[in-house]
Amino acid sequence: MRAILVFNPNATTTDEQVRDVIASALASELTVDVLPTKQRGHAMHLVAGAVHDGVDAVFALGGDGTANEVIQALAGTEVRLGIIPGGGANVLARALGLPNDAISATSQLLRAVRIDRTRRIGLGRAGDRYFGFNAGFGFDAAVVRHVEMHARMKRTFRQAAFVWSVAREWAAGTGRDGPQIVVRLDDGRELDPVAISIIANASPYTYLGDRPMLLHPQAAFDLGLDLLTVGDIGTVDLTKVAYRTFRGGDHIDHDGVGYFHDLSGFVLESARPQPLMVDGDYAGEHREVRFVAVPEALRVLI
Numbered sequence: 001m002r003a004i005l006v007f008n009p010n011a012t013t014t015d016e017q018v019r020d021v022i023a024s025a026l027a028s029e030l031t032v033d034v035l036p037t038k039q040r041g042h043a044m045h046l047v048a049g050a051v052h053d054g055v056d057a058v059f060a061l062g063g064d065g066t067a068n069e070v071i072q073a074l075a076g077t078e079v080r081l082g083i084i085p086g087g088g089a090n091v092l093a094r095a096l097g098l099p100n101d102a103i104s105a106t107s108q109l110l111r112a113v114r115i116d117r118t119r120r121i122g123l124g125r126a127g128d129r130y131f132g133f134n135a136g137f138g139f140d141a142a143v144v145r146h147v148e149m150h151a152r153m154k155r156t157f158r159q160a161a162f163v164w165s166v167a168r169e170w171a172a173g174t175g176r177d178g179p180q181i182v183v184r185l186d187d188g189r190e191l192d193p194v195a196i197s198i199i200a201n202a203s204p205y206t207y208l209g210d211r212p213m214l215l216h217p218q219a220a221f222d223l224g225l226d227l228l229t230v231g232d233i234g235t236v237d238l239t240k241v242a243y244r245t246f247r248g249g250d251h252i253d254h255d256g257v258g259y260f261h262d263l264s265g266f267v268l269e270s271a272r273p274q275p276l277m278v279d280g281d282y283a284g285e286h287r288e289v290r291f292v293a294v295p296e297a298l299r300v301l302i
Contacts, residue, residue: 001056001113003030006043006070007086008062014086014102022061022084022106029110030057037066047073055079057301059109061102063087068132068279071123075130075297080118082109082301092132092279095202095221096121096302112301121221123297124201127289130297131278134206134216135199137268137289138181141275142169145282179232181274184267185260194258196230197268199291206280208246217249218261224293227266229258265292 005026007019019034026032033050037043047058047070057080060070067083074081084105085093096119098105112118124131136144146165179193198205200216207213219226230241233256244251252259260266268274269288276283 001030002054003032003057003059004046004050004055005032005034005059005061006037006046006066007034007060008037008043008066011062011066011086012088014061018086018102019061022059022102025106025110026059029113032059037062037069040065041069043069044072051077051079057082057113059084059106061086064089064091064133064280067092068130068281071130071132071279071298074299075123075294078299080113080299080301082112084109089207089280091134091204091206092202094207095133095204096300098302109301117302118299119302120296121298121300122201122223122293122295124199124225125292125294126199126276126278126283127286129278129283130294131201132298133200133202133279135201135276135278135291137197137199137276137286138270138274139169139196140198141277141282144277144280145275148282180270180272181229182269183227183229184269185263186265191229191258192231194229194231195233196228198228200226200228201293205245211246213245214249215245215251216259217252218259224262224264225266225291227258227260227263227291228252229260231256231258263291263293265290267291 023034035046043066059082060067061084083093084102085100086102090100094100126135143165179195181194181197183191200219202221203216203219204212205215216226241251241254267290273285273287276286
């Protein structure tokens with residue numbers, strides 16, 4: 001079996017020694033080329049070229065951003081994807097049941113290779129960008145944008161950088177300037193404007209250390225997209241909602257919170273451009289984005 005190992009040299013929790021061990025382990029079972037990424041977007045181009053050349057499997061060593069780039073080139077193909085966690089949160093790998101450790105995950109993936117144990121999962125798509133586990137339009141995307149603007153803080157403080165950015169964006173008024181986002185569902189319904197809109201293709205939304213944040217408790221890879229909205233809400237109530245996402249997901253019953261499950265598609269729009277994020281990566285400013293569920297779009301090793 002021919003494979004490539006794509007790795008991000010700047011990934012948060014890996015180093016050269018770990019990469020060498022993983023590359024050697026893969027080479028014991030596969031014919032593998034090891035390809036480092038050089039800049040944002042490079043992983044997608046590397047994988048697209050490998051798919052064109054007939055590769056059988058792609059292993060992505062890095063964080064959720066690296067995995068997301070790889071997904072762009074693999075969606076709709078039969079090429080197997082093995083995700084090796086090397087970032088801060090590693091949400092997609094963990095949601096698929098892989099260990100949150102690069103060496104342990106590689107061992108599990110090699111066992112999957114030997115027996116060809118794979119699973120087809122659905123993806124979400126925001127405009128022309130696929131996502132594996134989550135997306136956001138507005139507040140949470142503004143948080144991601146702030147973190148990416150402070151890369152050194154992210155590398156030093158990891159998940160704590162996101163907690164700080166949430167507080168900073170909320171204090172700056174993001175999400176508190178009244179409902180700005182209109183939701184149009186594919187069944188013809190148009191919802192009252194909301195202040196916060198967050199989309200999931202799987203659960204959890206993210207992790208805080210070892211604790212899963214069950215922002216969309218009913219979301220699953222085998223279903224459509226889940227949409228959570230928050231209306232005009234104050235700091236105290238938002239804090240209560242956030243706290244309850246770590247306690248089983250009963251926040252969806254809170255006043256001002258809307259929850260829409262297993263959607264095939266919908267449109268979010270705003271008169272003022274809003275930030276978009278996919279799988280924890282900032283994806284620019286937009287006035288309108290169409291979100292679509294894409295069933296069985298990706299073949300993953302598990």
